[in-house]
Amino acid sequence: MFTHLKNIDTAFKHIKVFSIVLIGANIFITCFVCYINSKTVARAQQTVHILYNGKVLEALASDRKSNLPVELRDHIKTFHEDFFNLSPDDQAIQANISKALYLADESAKHQYDNLKESGYFNNLISANISQRIKVDSTSLEGNQFPYSFTCYATEKLIRASSTVTRKLVTRGEVRDMQQQTDNNPHGFLIQHWQVLTNRDTTIKH
Structure with missing residues (x-):
């Protein structure tokens, strides 16, 4: 009788151990499936489908932080082009300056x-001068907002009789507005902006 009870007790312990192992395995498999699922969802969210010439192309969306220097430089470049690319027309000047x-x-x-x-x-308009700018380079300083920058550009004043080339250097800071709009697609704002150098380098007749 005691042997029979001992066998029942041993069998119960085996069942208990087996149950614990089975529950542990189920928990591990559930956690593993959840992890794989979350990774799959994250990859899917980074995938962007673009319709180009009737074809669906797949692209990967990148983290904004990894692309931040590019966005900052593009914002600075766009501002300078809008501010300094001017035609001898009052409405065109107002339109560009407003965008800047x-x-x-x-x-x-x-x-x-x-x-x-x-x-x-008024001098640009009366003398029929077109002003064009080419941003040569932009250096960024710091590792957090507001980012300080120095912009180096070449400016040309074009008239019928001559072309004046100028060296333009400006400095300022860029802060994050935390909001993007149609008029400001990057959501940045240039502040404390100043022109350090804007001098003639060559005159071509």
Whole structure:
């Protein structure tokens, strides 16, 4: 009788151990499946499908942080092109300056007001001068907002009789507005902007 009870007790212990192992295995498999599922969902969220010429192309979306220097430089470049690419037409000048002022704070508006008061834009119109800029390079400083930058560019004033080339250097900071709009697609704002150098280098007749 005691042997029979001992066998029952041993069998119960075996069943108990087997049950614990089975429950542990189920928990492990469930956790593993959840992990694989979360990784799959994350990869799927990074996949972007683009319709191009009637064909569906697959692209990977990148983290904004990894692309931040590119976005900052593009914002700075766009601002300078809008501010300095000017045609001898008052409406065209106003349109470009308006786009530029969405990308910067009152420091850019102050620079614009100074140029306007000095008659700079009127001189462009009266002399039929087209002004064009090419951003050569932009250096970024720091590792957090606001990022300091220095922009190096070549500016050309083109008229029928001559072309004046200027060296332009500006400096400022860029802060994150935490909001993107149609007028400011990157969601950055240039602040404390100032022109360090804007001098003639060559005159071609």
